[in-house]
Amino acid sequence: MENxxxxxxxxxxxxxxxxxxxxxxxxxxxxxxxxIKSNYDMILANIYSYDYIMVVDAxxxxxxxxDVAELNFIETMHNCSTSTxxxxxxxxxxxxxxxxxxxxxxKNYFPYLVKSFEGNALTGLLEYKDLDPSFxxxxxxxxxxxxxxxxxxxxRYKQLEGIDIQNEKDFDTFISVLVLIIDELLEExxxxxxxxxxxxxxxxxxxxxxxVLLIGDKVLSVGNRKTYMxxxxxxxxxxxxxxxxxxxxxxxxxxxxTMIDVSERVDTESEISEEDLYLxxxxxxxxxxxxxxxxxxxxxxxxxxxxxxxxxxxxxxDSVKGFTRELDSGTEVLGIGEVVIIDKDFIYDxxxxxxxxxxxxxxxxxSFEKKxxxxxxxxxxxKL
Numbered sequence: 329m330e331n332x333x334x335x336x337x338x339x340x341x342x343x344x345x346x347x348x349x350x351x352x353x354x355x356x357x358x359x360x361x362x363x364i365k366s367n368y369d370m371i372l373a374n375i376y377s378y379d380y381i382m383v384v385d386a387x388x389x390x391x392x393x394x395d396v397a398e399l400n401f402i403e404t405m406h407n408c409s410t411s412t413x414x415x416x417x418x419x420x421x422x423x424x425x426x427x428x429x430x431x432x433x434x435k436n437y438f439p440y441l442v443k444s445f446e447g448n449a450l451t452g453l454l455e456y457k458d459l460d461p462s463f464x465x466x467x468x469x470x471x472x473x474x475x476x477x478x479x480x481x482x483x484r485y486k487q488l489e490g491i492d493i494q495n496e497k498d499f500d501t502f503i504s505v506l507v508l509i510i511d512e513l514l515e516e517x518x519x520x521x522x523x524x525x526x527x528x529x530x531x532x533x534x535x536x537x538x539x540v541l542l543i544g545d546k547v548l549s550v551g552n553r554k555t556y557m558x559x560x561x562x563x564x565x566x567x568x569x570x571x572x573x574x575x576x577x578x579x580x581x582x583x584x585x586t587m588i589d590v591s592e593r594v595d596t597e598s599e600i601s602e603e604d605l606y607l608x609x610x611x612x613x614x615x616x617x618x619x620x621x622x623x624x625x626x627x628x629x630x631x632x633x634x635x636x637x638x639x640x641x642x643x644x645x646d647s648v649k650g651f652t653r654e655l656d657s658g659t660e661v662l663g664i665g666e667v668v669i670i671d672k673d674f675i676y677d678x679x680x681x682x683x684x685x686x687x688x689x690x691x692x693x694x695s696f697e698k699k700x701x702x703x704x705x706x707x708x709x710x711k712l
Contacts, residue, residue, distance in 0.1 A: 332356050340374050347379040351386060365396050372400075372407040380408055381416055388420050397421075402440060414445055415452020422456075431459040442466045447474070447481030457528055468528035475527055476507055482532060483539055483550065498577040505573060506550060509588060510543065517544030519639055542593065545631075547670075549589040556587060559617045559677035560651040562659050563608050565591045565668045566634050569642065570649040587650075592637060594628030594670055602692070604667050609696045610703075612675075618683060621674035622692040628670050634662040652677040 336353040339345045354360045364371060364387070375383050384404055388397045397404065401421060408417055418441070422430050434441075434456060445453060450471055457464040471478050480503045510530070518524050521544060531542040538551025546568065556572055558564065568590040605622055612619050636642065646654055662668065669675065674688055689697070 339376075340371065343374040345371065345375045345379070345383065347376075347382040347386070350375075350379075350383050354386065354390070361392055364393060368396050368400055369403055369407075372404060375407075377409045380410075381413055381420075384417060385420050401437060405441075405444065411446055411449045414441075414449050418452060427459070430456065434459060434463065438463050439466060442470050445470075447477050448484075450478060451482060451532065454528065464528060468526050471527040475510075476503055478527065479503055479507055479510070495578065501576055502573055505571075505576065506548075506588060509548065509569070509590065510541070513543045513546050513548065513590065516639060517546065545593050545637075547591050547593050549591075551587070556650045557652045557677070557680070558650055558672050558675050559615070560646060560649075560653050560655045561612060561615060561617055562634055562655060562662050563611055563668055564672060564675065565594065565628075565670050566636060566655075567591045567649050568636055568638060569644050572650065589672070591670070592630075592632050594668065595631055596625075596628040596670075598629045600624055600627055600629070600667055605692060606696055606699065608667055608669065609693070610700060613697075613700050616678045618676040618678055618681070618686065619669065619674065620676070620686055620689045620693045621671065622690050622696060626669060626671040627667050630662060630664050630666050630668055632664065634666070634668055652680055 332349070332352050336345070336349055336357070339349050354364070357363075372384075384397070387393045398421070405414060405417060408414060422433065425433060438453075438456075438460070441453060442450075450467065453463075453467055457467050480499070483503070483506075484499075510527075514526060525544055529544075533540040533542065538549045541548040541550070570587060570589045572587050574587070605624070605627065608627065609619055609622055674686075676683075676686060
C-alpha cells in the first residue's frame with residue numbers, strides 16, 4: 329500500500345488535498361490528529377476546491393477535531409474559494425445545534441457572515457434572521473442595498489429552463505424591471521400591513537420553468553411560457569399584472585415569452601380531491617377552455633376573492649395581462665376557499681387553438697377528457 333503520509337504531503341505541497349486522501353490519512357496515520365490540529369490553517373488553504381466541503385464536514389464530524397474546527401470558524405469560511413459553498417459550510421457548524429446554541433454561536437460571527445456573503449449566498453442566512461433582531465437588521469440592510477445583484481444571482485443560480493437570457497445587457501434590463509416591481513409590491517404590502525416587510529422577508533420557491541417570490545400576500549412568478557395568451561376565467565387565478573418582458577429585450581429569447589406574473593397568494597396546503605379537480609376541468613371545458621396540466625400542485629384554494637386586490641388604480645387592462653377574452657361580467661366571482669388554477673401553463677382557449685395540436689396531457693387531464701366526453705355523449709342521448 330502506498331505510504332499515506334507521503335501521498336498526503338504530496339497533495340498538500342501541490343495545494344490539491346483530495347477528500348479520499350484526507351479520509352485515509354485521518355483513518356490510517358497514527359499522528360494524523362496532532363498534525364491536523366497543528367497545521368489546520370495550512371491544510372485548509374491547500375484542499376482541492378471541489379472537495380473542500382467534504383473535508384471540512386469530515387473534520388467537524390470527528391469529535392476529536394471539532395474543537396479546532398470551532399476555534400477556526402472564520403478561517404474555515406475564509407479559505408472556501410467558492411462563495412456558493414458558504415451556506416453549506418455554515419450549515420455544517422449549525423445543523424446539530426439547538427436554537428439557543430445557534431444564537432450564541434452566531435452572535436460572534438453574524439456581522440462577519442453578512443459582510444462576507446454576497447448575492448445568492450445571502451439567502452443561506454435567511455433561516456437565521458429571526459434568531460436575533462440585530463441579525464435581521466444587518467441582513468436586511470445588506471440585501472436591500474444590493475438588491476439588483478441579490479435578485480439577479482438568485483435567478484441565475486436557479487438555472488431555470490424557461491429563463492434563458494444570454495445577452496448580459498438584456499438580463500440586466502430584465503432584472504431592473506423585476507426590482508422595480510418588487511419595490512412597488514413591498515410598498516403596497518407595507519401600506520396595508522402592520523408589520524413592515526423588506527427584501528429579507530422575500531421567500532423563494534421554484535418550478536421547472538419559473539422562479540416564485542413570495543412577497544407578503546403577493547406571489548411574483550418569473551419565467552417563460554410557451555403561450556403568453558391565456559383565456560380569462562374565474563377558475564384561473566387573476567393576475568395583478570402580467571407584463572410581457574420580451575418586447576424590452578434586444579435579443580431573441582429561446583422559443584418562449586419572458587414574463588412576470590403577480591397574483592394573490594393562495595392556500596396550497598389544504599386538501600383538494602380529484603373530484604374538486606374535475607369540477608374545475610369541467611367548468612373550464614364547458615367554456616371551451618382546455619387545461620391539460622391537471623395536477624394537485626397546480627391549484628390552490630383562495631384566501632381572498634378572485635379579483636385584483638390593490639390599493640392603487642392599475643393602468644392594466646386584460647389585453648396587457650395576456651387574456652384572449654374578457655371575464656363574463658355575469659359570472660359569479662369565486663370566494664374564499666374555492667379552487668383555482670395557479671400554474672397557467674398548458675391552458676388553451678379553443679377559440680384560438682385546435683385540440684388536436686395539443687401535444688401534452690397529464691394523466692389526470694387524459695382521464696378527465698374521456699370522462700367529459702362520455703358525460704357529453706350521455707347528455708346528448710338523453711335529449712334525443
